[in-house]
Amino acid sequence: MKRNVGKVVEYLPxxxxxxxxxxxxxxxxxxxxxxxxxxxxSPVRR
Amino acid sequence: MSQTDVRMDGSAETRADREATPGSAGRRRERLVTQxxxxxxxxxxxxxxxxxxKDHDIAAYLFLGGLxxxxxxxxxxxxxxxxxxxxxxxxxxxxxxxxxxxxxxxxDLGRPERFLNMLRVFKVTSPMSVGTWILTAYGPxxxxxxxxxxxxxxxxxxxxxxxxxxxxxxxxATYTAALITDTAVPVWxxxxxxxxxxxxxxxxxxxxxxxxxxxxxxxxxxxxRAALLGTAVECVAAxxxxxxxxxxxxxLRRSRLLRLGEALSLAGALxxxxxxxxxxVAAMAAGAALLAGSACTRFGIFHAGxxxxxxxxYTVQPQRRRLAKARAERELA
Amino acid sequence: MAFDLDEQLNGSRVGFFTDTSIxxxxxxxxxxxxxxxxxxxxxxxxxxxxxxNTVGLSADTWRxxxxxxxxxxxxxxxxxxxDMDFRWLMSSDVCKHCTQAACLDVCPTGSLFRTEYGTVVVxxxxxxxxxxxxxxxxxxxxxxxxxxxxxxxxTMCYDRLPAGEEPACAKTCPTDSIQFGDLDxxxxxxxxxxxxxxxxxxxxxxxxxxxxxxxxxxMGAFFLLLxxxxxxxxxxxxxxxxRDLPSMWRHVGVAAAGLLAGIAAxxxxxx
Numbered sequence: 001m002k003r004n005v006g007k008v009v010e011y012l013p014x015x016x017x018x019x020x021x022x023x024x025x026x027x028x029x030x031x032x033x034x035x036x037x038x039x040x041x042s043p044v045r046r
Numbered sequence: 047m048s049q050t051d052v053r054m055d056g057s058a059e060t061r062a063d064r065e066a067t068p069g070s071a072g073r074r075r076e077r078l079v080t081q082x083x084x085x086x087x088x089x090x091x092x093x094x095x096x097x098x099x100k101d102h103d104i105a106a107y108l109f110l111g112g113l114x115x116x117x118x119x120x121x122x123x124x125x126x127x128x129x130x131x132x133x134x135x136x137x138x139x140x141x142x143x144x145x146x147x148x149x150x151x152x153x154d155l156g157r158p159e160r161f162l163n164m165l166r167v168f169k170v171t172s173p174m175s176v177g178t179w180i181l182t183a184y185g186p187x188x189x190x191x192x193x194x195x196x197x198x199x200x201x202x203x204x205x206x207x208x209x210x211x212x213x214x215x216x217x218x219a220t221y222t223a224a225l226i227t228d229t230a231v232p233v234w235x236x237x238x239x240x241x242x243x244x245x246x247x248x249x250x251x252x253x254x255x256x257x258x259x260x261x262x263x264x265x266x267x268x269x270x271r272a273a274l275l276g277t278a279v280e281c282v283a284a285x286x287x288x289x290x291x292x293x294x295x296x297x298l299r300r301s302r303l304l305r306l307g308e309a310l311s312l313a314g315a316l317x318x319x320x321x322x323x324x325x326x327v328a329a330m331a332a333g334a335a336l337l338a339g340s341a342c343t344r345f346g347i348f349h350a351g352x353x354x355x356x357x358x359x360y361t362v363q364p365q366r367r368r369l370a371k372a373r374a375e376r377e378l379a
Numbered sequence: 380m381a382f383d384l385d386e387q388l389n390g391s392r393v394g395f396f397t398d399t400s401i402x403x404x405x406x407x408x409x410x411x412x413x414x415x416x417x418x419x420x421x422x423x424x425x426x427x428x429x430x431x432n433t434v435g436l437s438a439d440t441w442r443x444x445x446x447x448x449x450x451x452x453x454x455x456x457x458x459x460x461x462d463m464d465f466r467w468l469m470s471s472d473v474c475k476h477c478t479q480a481a482c483l484d485v486c487p488t489g490s491l492f493r494t495e496y497g498t499v500v501v502x503x504x505x506x507x508x509x510x511x512x513x514x515x516x517x518x519x520x521x522x523x524x525x526x527x528x529x530x531x532x533x534t535m536c537y538d539r540l541p542a543g544e545e546p547a548c549a550k551t552c553p554t555d556s557i558q559f560g561d562l563d564x565x566x567x568x569x570x571x572x573x574x575x576x577x578x579x580x581x582x583x584x585x586x587x588x589x590x591x592x593x594x595x596x597x598m599g600a601f602f603l604l605l606x607x608x609x610x611x612x613x614x615x616x617x618x619x620x621x622r623d624l625p626s627m628w629r630h631v632g633v634a635a636a637g638l639l640a641g642i643a644a645x646x647x648x649x650x
Binding site: 063064065066067068086087088089091092093094095096097098099116119120123124126127129154155156157158160161163164166167169170171172173174175178212213216217219220221223224227228229230231234235238239241242243245246249250253254267268269271272275276279355358361362365366368369 | 635
């Protein structure tokens with residue numbers, strides 16, 4: 001049991017990284033749909 | 047100096063024992079025995095030493111590196127065709143995957159504080175050295191692309207960095223195939239013809255998945271198509287690989303992770319181009335499936351290789367066949 | 380071949396010739412190697428593999444004596460126990476110091492290098508423990524040491540050679556099964572010995588790693604074996620992994636171009 005827990009813990013950094021990537025990417029994909037500060041503007045839309 | 051000179055009797059001359067006749071002790075009779083003990087391993091021990099790479103570092107890196115590289119390429123394509131949200135989502139995703147890649151690579155080192163020693167040399171004979179320089183070229187561009195897009199500063203520089211990262215990204219997503227095939231691990235080495243295509247397809251599928259997960263439906267068309275195309279290439283390459291390798295391909299054909307990866311990728315890609323075009327929730331689910339599928343494929347390839355390194359038959363038998371073939375050809379000639 | 384190491388070194392290449400037909404399995408080489416090179420302990424296990432409890436070469440075992448028990452007679456020997464035939468094959472394995480060394484080729488830090496004696500040595504203050512050399516070695520020689528985190532393997536006693544001393548294992552070998560010297564001379568000596576052993580009835584005797592045209596360009600440490608290499612845990616036809624690398628890079632290049640073209644194509648059509 002304890003060894004299994006240890007094995008799962010080894011994969012947590014990887015799973016955490018993937019979760020962070022997805023969240024950050026999702027937020028970035030939505031950022032121009034919601035109101036943004038004037039400084040933050042897409043160079044393409046300008 | 048090429049002989050033992052410490053002796054009981056103190057003389058340092060070449061001794062006759064070096065020329066001793068094997069089997070000379072005991073009574074002798076004139077016979078030549080031809081029967082031989084048939085063994086093809088030493089107590090079943092592997093010929094190769096077990097790779098020290100850990101799957102949660104190196105297999106994870108294979109996935110994250112592919113995701114980062116192909117996402118940058120997708121971001122460049124999206125930006126140049128006027129899809130800013132897909133471009134931004136892909137750039138941020140690529141930067142995150144790049145950070146994760148570096149974490150995994152450095153974490154796997156025996157002496158992490160010496161990771162900069164990789165920059166001492168450039169060797170084309172070492173895919174890891176080439177990869178280090180690919181990362182060195184790619185990293186700052188991917189970082190600049192994401193930072194300029196999110197902040198809105200220096201759009202010209204951002205455009206150049208985006209295109210540069212997109213080009214370097216293709217190298218990052220595919221060189222990892224050379225990284226693992228340039229080893230003596232039977233499954234990895236023998237698969238070197240298909241591995242780059244499998245990895246390119248898997249990378250495109252994961253980048254497409256991330257794009258579907260993150261970008262609005264109206265802009266996600268390239269992501270959906272990249273996922274479908276990538277999955278198709280990945281599946282064809284994997285099937286070809288498993289067939290061509292013959293007996294050595296056994297660990298690949300047996301791998302549940304590879305089957306799961308193919309199933310998830312196919313389901314995600316097909317769902318993406320059908321219901322994923324209309325439903326945001328469906329697109330996100332399909333994207334997640336594609337990401338998971340690509341990760342499973344990389345872990346599956348990694349473990350199949352480890353399995354082949356651990357069993358001497360995958361090392362010895364192909365080499366024996368090669369020797370037998372060479373002998374037969376010599377006799378014919 | 381474009382690069383001939385033997386020619387480059389102008390005859391100063393040294394090596395080991397391990398004649399397993401006179402190995403008595405005393406393991407003095409293992410002990411001397413550990414002592415001289417201060418190689419740490421690598422587990423005190425009872426394996427049940429005849430007298431072999433060190434199992435194989437690794438970061439902490441640089442000489443390894445293999446023990447093989449076979450129901451086969453030794454040459455023309457009469458064992459004296461009825462019809463029972465039995466022989467013991469013993470062989471002291473070591474790093475082969477290949478002419479084309481995969482570990483050296485793939486090392487991304489330049490820690491592994493070719494010495495002026497033609498041997499391959501790890502600089503442990505450069506190595507960052509990436510572990511690439513471990514799966515690259517077709518013989519399973521090099522390993523990563525747990526305690527220091529860096530790669531380690533036989534150096535052919537690089538620190539003894541400048542003083543004109545032979546490596547510790549060869550020095551201590553009581554039967555001269557391990558012979559050290561100029562590689563050219565050792566090859567001639569091995570050819571003579573092979574004829575002698577075969578004439579004595581050991582028809583299965585063969586030299587392993589002597590041929591400069593084999594998959595690793597010839598080994599700096601080669602062997603006289605009495606059976607197939609795989610019986611001793613050696614690969615029958617080792618090939619340096621980087622031999623296929625040019626083709627690998629070509630395939631990678633095509634795949635990268637395909638990835639670029641594929642993604643460009645997916646974005647080409649407007650919504």
